[in-house]
Amino acid sequence: MTTIYLPRDTTTLSLDGEEVALQLQTQAANTNTPINLVRNGSRGMFFLEPLVEVQTDRGRIAFGPVTPADVASLFAADFTNPVFGSESASNHPLYLGLTEEIPYLKQQQRLSFARAGVIDPTDIDDYMAHDGFVGLAKSLQITDQQIVDEIKASGLRGRGGAAFPTGIKWQTVLDCDSEQKYIVCNADEGDSGTFADRLLMEADPFALIEGITIAALAVGANQGYIYLRSEYPQALIILNEAIATAYSRNFLGDNLCGSPHHFHLEVRLGAGAYICGEETSLLESLEGKRGLVRSKPPLPAIEGLFGQPTVVNNVLSFAAVPHILADGAQKYADYGQGRSKGTLPFQIAGNIKQGGLVELAFGTTLKDLLDEFGAGTASNRPMHSIQVGGPLGAYLTPEQWDTPLDYEAFSAMGAVLGHGGIVVFDDSVDLAEQAQFSMEFCVEESCGKCTPCRIGSVRGTEVIEKIRNQQNIEANYELLDDLCETMIDMSLCAMGGMTPFPVQSAMRSYKKQQLNQQPKTSAVNREVC
Amino acid sequence: MNTPTVATAQQIQVIVDLLEHKPGALLPILHELQNTFDYIPPIAIAIIAKSLRQTSAEIHGVISFYRHFHTEKNARHRLEICRAEACQARGARTLERHAKKTLAVDYHQSTADRNITLDPVYCLGNCSCGPNIRVGNDIIGRVDNDKFDRIVENLATQGVQIQ
Structure with a gap:
């Protein structure tokens, strides 16, 4: 019986994946072709989803993107033939060859996402057959301080956006003298253009569970929470299945793996508030309150959830941990450049032909990344602007696309890498409209605690609208600059403090565009007036 | 649902x-x-x-x-349209206008037949395959105006079946 793989991640399901699964089963029965259908995670090549893979004697071969209507023709081409290289299958128009040889996948450096799409996400034996729980086993043999030292030596920095060194955070919690400590996983991946957390949770949830458990051993925590956004219903289902299995096999719970350690883990659902991705707001929400941002200090590492020492890390930070423990810190640190160590999963999104997840070491440029993987815009129009790092990241114009994708290089030009989301816009974009949207988004999502963010965003929306309507342009530009400066300097958190990044970058491009369009005489006239 | x-x-x-x-x-x-x-x-x-x-x-x-919670009854189906940037880059603004026009509602409103409540959502994490919408717990990708009309039509039939 041939094994066939079809993902059950959100993207596949969003593109008639369930109907493809049904057709596969129906056609298999109709043609007397017994198949073993495994619902794996996505490989992250979203332009090829639904991607159907067939296990052959030389590895998996892929077909995609498969619509429900294509399934009959796949069976007609005898695509389940387990002998690699059958002529009928390789002549099918959707045939892609060996999955691992598809350039989009082959050119990546997959560490955190090595298992994504390879294994059945909720089959714990499959996970263990692919080096799962090796890092945890090692962690159980060394001291808590030795675990923290490994993380420090790896140079791992928080993958949520702020890029704070993970080892230092863990050390702070380890050093706290408290009976109750917590691990909180920030899975409130609200940035537009990002889906790496979702992909990992839906493709390899045990890696996250293992990373969180290692963190618990490192700092001495016995309770953990995964704060998941409510916009991810499929990730919720898969995470809960995986957690239940981990409990049943004693990788979670009391005396985990027969050790003296106890650790319990639970998924908690957010409720549609972007601000809860900010760690202190997230903690408030977990405590059952409005997600109002807290002042720091005290740091959550010292006074976090319910006032106790708490590690708060992003999904990808935890997912990197098992590798570091299993293969050693140095191997991880060998990837990347300067202070940006390891790999970062870039997420290519928006108006792009070949969107998906690309895990690479830090250092490649935006232009190279898009040239190599993106294949141009989906609309076939020229690329115009690229927003990197989510809704609080700057809109970058072509002359900035040669900047290396690492934390320091981006920060040097007033941009952020954030969570690695890359949203491509073609030349039909109205950047002033985008700038206005950034302010509107801040109106919608501000927690309301600080005035510059709460009121500034409302005023910002109005001012940009006036500029777009050609009202009192010079004065309004000046007002907008002033407003942005106030928001940057006076806001407690990144919501108000970074909203000006996309606004100012977009308005600069817009202004330049407007000036170029104006006939030269009007500039003279304005001076006269 | x-x-x-x-x-x-x-x-x-x-x-x-x-x-x-x-x-x-x-x-x-x-x-x-x-x-x-x-x-x-x-x-x-x-x-x-x-x-x-x-x-x-x-x-x-x-x-x-929290945007997710509401104390008023929704119509039979809650339909959320992603308004975030990655979907905007792929035509979500056109879809928004089309949805409001064909359903004759604004955001946070329900259709006259109480079949659909229209809500905005900010990112469904399917950003390479926008514009995206969510109906109940189903996320649907690459929704252009025609696909939207077909989805709405299906929901209307489902509504009748339930009755």
């Missing part, structure tokens, strides 16, 4: 009792109520407040803070 049932104080109390022991129980309670009844019945506020030893104002404050 959940089948909405009429919420009695007793049913609400059962759910609250089941979850109130959890640390930070309020969000889990609100989620469970909304999953069960399709909305948070206003009579639940006082019940939760008493059980958690908080004021009704505090409970109301939490409900109103």
Whole structure:
């Protein structure tokens, strides 16, 4: 019986994946072709989803993107033939060859996402057959301080956006003298253009569970929470299945793996508030309150959830941990450049032909990344602007696309890498409209605690609208600059403090565009007036 | 879609009792109520407040803070359109206009036949395959105007079947 793989991640399901699964089963029965259908995670090549893979004697071969209507023709081409290289299958128009040889996948450096799409996400034996729980086993043999030292030596920095060194955070919690400590996983991946957390949770949830458990051993925590956004219903289902299995096999719970350690883990659902991705707001929400941002200090590492020492890390930070423990810190640190160590999963999104997840070491440029993987815009129009790092990241114009994708290089030009989301816009974009949207988004999502963010965003929306309507342009530009400066300097958190990044970058491009369009005489006239 | 049932104080109390022991129980309670009844019945506020030893104002404050929770009954289907940048780059603004026009509603409103409530959402994490919408717990990608019309038509038929 041939094994066939079809993902059950959100993207596949969003593109008639369930109907493809049904057709596969129906056609298999109709043609007397017994198949073993495994619902794996996505490989992250979203332009090829639904991607159907067939296990052959030389590895998996892929077909995609498969619509429900294509399934009959796949069976007609005898695509389940387990002998690699059958002529009928390789002549099918959707045939892609060996999955691992598809350039989009082959050119990546997959560490955190090595298992994504390879294994059945909720089959714990499959996970263990692919080096799962090796890092945890090692962690159980060394001291808590030795675990923290490994993380420090790896140079791992928080993958949520702020890029704070993970080892230092863990050390702070380890050093706290408290009976109750917590691990909180920030899975409130609200940035537009990002889906790496979702992909990992839906493709390899045990890696996250293992990373969180290692963190618990490192700092001495016995309770953990995964704060998941409510916009991810499929990730919720898969995470809960995986957690239940981990409990049943004693990788979670009391005396985990027969050790003296106890650790319990639970998924908690957010409720549609972007601000809860900010760690202190997230903690408030977990405590059952409005997600109002807290002042720091005290740091959550010292006074976090319910006032106790708490590690708060992003999904990808935890997912990197098992590798570091299993293969050693140095191997991880060998990837990347300067202070940006390891790999970062870039997420290519928006108006792009070949969107998906690309895990690479830090250092490649935006232009190279898009040239190599993106294949141009989906609309076939020229690329115009690229927003990197989510809704609080700057809109970058072509002359900035040669900047290396690492934390320091981006920060040097007033941009952020954030969570690695890359949203491509073609030349039909109205950047002033985008700038206005950034302010509107801040109106919608501000927690309301600080005035510059709460009121500034409302005023910002109005001012940009006036500029777009050609009202009192010079004065309004000046007002907008002033407003942005106030928001940057006076806001407690990144919501108000970074909203000006996309606004100012977009308005600069817009202004330049407007000036170029104006006939030269009007500039003279304005001076006269 | 959940089948909405009429919420009695007793049913609400059962759910609250089941979850109130959890640390930070309020969000889990609100989620469970909304999953069960399709909305948070206003009579639940006082019940939760008493059980958690908080004021009704505090409970109301939490409900109103989070976009996901609502204390008014939705129409049969909740349809959310992603308004975030990655979907905008792929034509979400056109889709928004089309949806509002064909359904003859604005955001946070329900169609006259009480079949669809239209809501905005900010990112569904399917950003390479926009524009995206969510209907109940289903996320649907690459929704152009025609696909939107087909989805709405299907929902209308489903609505009739339920009746």
